[in-house]
Amino acid sequence: MKQEKAVVVFSGGQDSTTCLFWAKERFAEVEAVTFNYGQRHALEIECAKEIAEELGVKHHILDMSLLNQLAPNALTRDDIKVEEGDEGELPSTFVPGRNLLFLSFAGVLASQVGAKHIVTGVCETDFSGYPDCRDIFIKSLNVTLNLSMDDSFVIHTPLMWLNKAETWELADQLQAFEFVREKTLTCYNGVIADGCGECPACKLRKRGLDEYLSVKKED
């Protein structure tokens, strides 16, 4: 796959930055696409921009502000608090069909830039109620994209079956552990690197990091 080109769906967070490193190791040419949908923090877009630039990756930022019109919720509106959903319930950050839309637009972009591969950091393991993060959805969409454009894209999901600790391990294997730890933004409160420590995203990230570091120590 070394001669081929890939488009990475990229938010500037831990998962998609790890995917960006993963793609850079596998493909001759990598481009990143970030969707701007009026995120709670404009810093998220800035952070993505800086990472792409530092890694020498061509970066596309697509305006998806229509998402805010369709699904106002905690990630896109300042007046709604981020809350963890009860068990089995969708969290308040849920935008229905978000990955369906993002991946479809990534497919159109891939077609425009001549890329056969689309990489996304979706993950079924820490499945928090997002049906369009499931492996079966990705496989289904892959078929749909190929039929819709009469093409043969391959959607790659390197994190699909990894837990958060294993995602840190993957970053480490890609020589990207420090980079991902220091430069990515996962926090809902817009604090880069280890974050605010209080929000659900920070707690999840820290739990995975602590678990990975403790396993690493034992080796």
Ligand SMILES: [Zn+2]
């Ligand atoms: Zn936080």
